[in-house]
Amino acid sequence: MKKYLRKFMKHFRYGEKGFTLIELLVVVAILGVLAAVIVPQVGKFIGSGTEEAANTEAHDVQTAVIAYMADNNLATITGGGTVGPASGEDLPAGSANTTAWSFLTNHEGLQAVYTIGTDGSIDAASTITGSKWTDLTYTPQNGWQ
Numbered sequence: 045m046k047k048y049l050r051k052f053m054k055h056f057r058y059g060e061k062g063f064t065l066i067e068l069l070v071v072v073a074i075l076g077v078l079a080a081v082i083v084p085q086v087g088k089f090i091g092s093g094t095e096e097a098a099n100t101e102a103h104d105v106q107t108a109v110i111a112y113m114a115d116n117n118l119a120t121i122t123g124g125g126t127v128g129p130a131s132g133e134d135l136p137a138g139s140a141n142t143t144a145w146s147f148l149t150n151h152e153g154l155q156a157v158y159t160i161g162t163d164g165s166i167d168a169a170s171t172i173t174g175s176k177w178t179d180l181t182y183t184p185q186n187g188w189q
Contacts, residue, residue, distance in 0.1 A: 098155065098177045098188035105158045106166055108147035109135075113164050115142050120162045128157030129172060135160060156182070 105127055112135065113121065125135035127144050129152055135144050144160075145151050155175040159168040169182035180188045 094177050095180060095188055098180050098182075101155060102158065102166060102169060102182070102187055104148065105144075105154070106164075108144045109160055109164045109166075111147040112142060112144040115147075118164075121160060121164055122162065124162050124167070125160050126157055127151075127154075127160060129154045 109121075109127065112118075122136055127135065127148075148154075154172075155177060156169045156171045158166050161167040165184065166182075167184060169188075171178045171180070177188065182188050
């Protein structure tokens with residue numbers, strides 16, 4: 045058994061060492077093709093993250109307004125109002141002395157001002173100065189895009 049092992053090891057020790065030029069070119073070509081496919085896909089993920097974050101914030105505001113309405117036994121919000129860091133909150137004070145702010149964990153970190161309709165839905169939204177998504181627009185049907 046040792047005889048075969050020595051012969052096997054000598055083959056590697058005294059044989060050709062390294063890679064041929066063709067092998068290196070094939071590896072470089074494969075890496076180039078992979079990079080050409082992967083780089084554009086990563087760019088799409090980076091762009092969609094901003095839109096998803098904006099829509100998550102809108103959903104959080106919507107959930108806070110619904111919780112505010114439920115906590116205060118409101119079927120509608122008289123005159124509507126706004127929720128956002130730049131405008132404060134001008135929703136009417138609830139009967140349980142709560143505000144929509146109390147249902148948001150980080151209302152100071154909001155990136156937009158949301159206009160709330162009488163039914164508690166978000167009718168419009170606009171970004172504030174220095175917002176992370178100033179290039180996005182809000183529509184009630186589609187959210188931030």
